[in-house]
Amino acid sequence: LGADIELCLANPGTTEMPIVLALDTVPGIRPVLGLHETICTGAADGYGRIAGKPALVLLHLGPGLANGLANLHNARRARSPVVVLVGEHASWHMAADAPLAMEIEKLAETFSAAVERVASPEGIGPALRRAIASALARNGGVATLVVPHDHQIAVAGPGSPVPDAVPATPTAEERTVRDAAALLRSGQSGALILGGRALHGTGLELAGRIARRTGCALLGEVGFARLETGWGLPSVRRLPYFANEAQEALRRLRGVIGVGAKKPVSFFGWPGQPNRYLDGRDDVVWLAGPDEDAVDALERLADRLGAFEPWRPEPPDPLDLPTGALDAAKIAGVLAALQPEGAIIVPTAVTSAYPYSTIATRARPHTQLALTGGAIGEGPALAIGAALADPGRKVVNLEADGSCAYAMQAFWTQARERLDIVTIVCANQAYRILQLEMERAGMPWQGPAASGLTSLSRPPIGWARIAEAQGVPARRVETAEDLADGLRAALATRGPLLLEAVF
Ligand SMILES: Cc1ncc(C[n+]2csc(CCOP(=O)(O)OP(=O)(O)O)c2C)c(N)n1
Numbered sequence: 001l002g003a004d005i006e007l008c009l010a011n012p013g014t015t016e017m018p019i020v021l022a023l024d025t026v027p028g029i030r031p032v033l034g035l036h037e038t039i040c041t042g043a044a045d046g047y048g049r050i051a052g053k054p055a056l057v058l059l060h061l062g063p064g065l066a067n068g069l070a071n072l073h074n075a076r077r078a079r080s081p082v083v084v085l086v087g088e089h090a091s092w093h094m095a096a097d098a099p100l101a102m103e104i105e106k107l108a109e110t111f112s113a114a115v116e117r118v119a120s121p122e123g124i125g126p127a128l129r130r131a132i133a134s135a136l137a138r139n140g141g142v143a144t145l146v147v148p149h150d151h152q153i154a155v156a157g158p159g160s161p162v163p164d165a166v167p168a169t170p171t172a173e174e175r176t177v178r179d180a181a182a183l184l185r186s187g188q189s190g191a192l193i194l195g196g197r198a199l200h201g202t203g204l205e206l207a208g209r210i211a212r213r214t215g216c217a218l219l220g221e222v223g224f225a226r227l228e229t230g231w232g233l234p235s236v237r238r239l240p241y242f243a244n245e246a247q248e249a250l251r252r253l254r255g256v257i258g259v260g261a262k263k264p265v266s267f268f269g270w271p272g273q274p275n276r277y278l279d280g281r282d283d284v285v286w287l288a289g290p291d292e293d294a295v296d297a298l299e300r301l302a303d304r305l306g307a308f309e310p311w312r313p314e315p316p317d318p319l320d321l322p323t324g325a326l327d328a329a330k331i332a333g334v335l336a337a338l339q340p341e342g343a344i345i346v347p348t349a350v351t352s353a354y355p356y357s358t359i360a361t362r363a364r365p366h367t368q369l370a371l372t373g374g375a376i377g378e379g380p381a382l383a384i385g386a387a388l389a390d391p392g393r394k395v396v397n398l399e400a401d402g403s404c405a406y407a408m409q410a411f412w413t414q415a416r417e418r419l420d421i422v423t424i425v426c427a428n429q430a431y432r433i434l435q436l437e438m439e440r441a442g443m444p445w446q447g448p449a450a451s452g453l454t455s456l457s458r459p460p461i462g463w464a465r466i467a468e469a470q471g472v473p474a475r476r477v478e479t480a481e482d483l484a485d486g487l488r489a490a491l492a493t494r495g496p497l498l499l500e501a502v503f
Pocket residue numbers: 070349350351352374375376377400401402403404428430431432433434
């Protein structure tokens with residue numbers, strides 16, 4: 001509480017119950033139950049991205065942590081501040097190698113910025129304060145604390161309520177700022193590749209000023225953590241997902257400056273296709289990587305360029321509501337036309353989210369949270385975290401059916417906590433991206449194994465029934481008109497609702 005922690009996303013077991021009891025003894029931290037650890041960890045990622053501070057995630061020993069790992073990987077890629085508390089057997093019980101014992105640190109090291117095992121009851125307070133500071137350092141990260149049961153139940157002296165200082169984020173060297181300014185001043189068609197804090201708030205505003213001053217394009221990383229976009233805001237084009245398209249988009253640019261992002265690489269290595277898009281170029285300046293202070297870098301770059309005028313938006317380009325049988329483009333069209341100002345959109349629907357990326361710059365201003373680490377099945381949990389972080393904003397999760405199937409339990413938490421979330425499940429009844437990748441590589445996927453392992457149609461999944469069974473009202477729609485009706489109704493009320501969009 002002293003460190004401003006307000007939320008504990010939990011799936012506890014016996015070894016965490018003393019911490020659970022403490023949430024009653026000292027009220028003030030909201031406990032939220034997730035029915036699978038992946039919901040807790042994905043929600044912590046969404047919460048961290050919107051709140052800018054960590055929630056606690058309370059997990060049960062190694063197996064509980066293992067269940068939550070994929071979304072902690074996504075959280076690491078998002079630079080989300082998250083503090084994971086993993087309960088552990090009593091220290092004197094470790095040597096017995098009881099059934100649930102597992103090497104927790106080995107799991108935690110793959111995604112954590114810091115891992116610590118508490119060694120004494122008195123050590124819990126200082127270790128937790130260190131973990132919170134680590135989660136906030138270097139733009140955000142996951143800090144994992146392993147807390148043995150005997151230390152949880154022992155009596156310890158009062159801890160200090162004062163949070164530890166967060167170390168300063170490294171800033172760009174002046175020489176690099178100068179090089180970036182020179183590249184942009186050369187008057188060629190350059191671009192800023194933006195990530196992290198350069199994609200929202202002050203960072204985005206500064207990028208908009210620089211674009212206005214120099215005429216450079218603004219590009220966003222494919223898996224961005226948090227993007228503010230919509231009409232009136234600086235227009236950021238997301239780098240294409242497919243390697244040849246990304247390479248082509250970058251090849252045409254003269255002068256590329258990175259701010260808050262990693263140098264872009266392809267998702268996968270394909271023979272004959274580019275993988276490190278910017279290798280071998282001499283017109284690239286990396287002003288700030290994901291660990292560095294992107295906002296400071298943009299501020300100094302804007303000053304050097306005399307970029308003081310705000311971004312000037314194009315005249316608005318009204319969106320028409322699509323009609324007829326649904327497809328991904330029409331789903332995007334309906335959502336972009338109807339979404340309210342200030343909504344948080346979670347467009348994790350893989351192929352069905354691509355059209356939305358393009359059209360969303362014309363929607364009302366809003367925030368988007370994308371899949372950062374490519375581990376699918378996070379959308380419904382990200383939406384929970386976003387809704388908990390900012391209950392005043394409508395959250396819309398544009399989700400794919402295959403992805404949603406990893407996170408089905410999320411709807412129960414959405415119902416129980418009465419979260420203001422609309423989920424649109426794009427039910428194309430396939431792992432379509434896998435089929436598409438095979439088609440692009442000239443590999444046939446129509447054989448019984450490949451078609452069977454990429455199809456979700458036998459039997460079809462009843463998304464509306466899955467939601468209703470967990471207390472979330474739902475509707476099944478097949479046309480753009482019905483989707484628009486359903487979405488209007490959902491936006492007019494508070495609370496969770498699911499629209500199963502079949503096509
Ligand atoms: C955790 C995890 N498991 C598996 C995959 C591999 N994978 C990538 S996309 C995909 C299927 C996507 O299907 P869906 O979510 O329905 O979206 P669509 O491709 O149909 O648009 C799978 C299984 C992954 N990226 N992450």
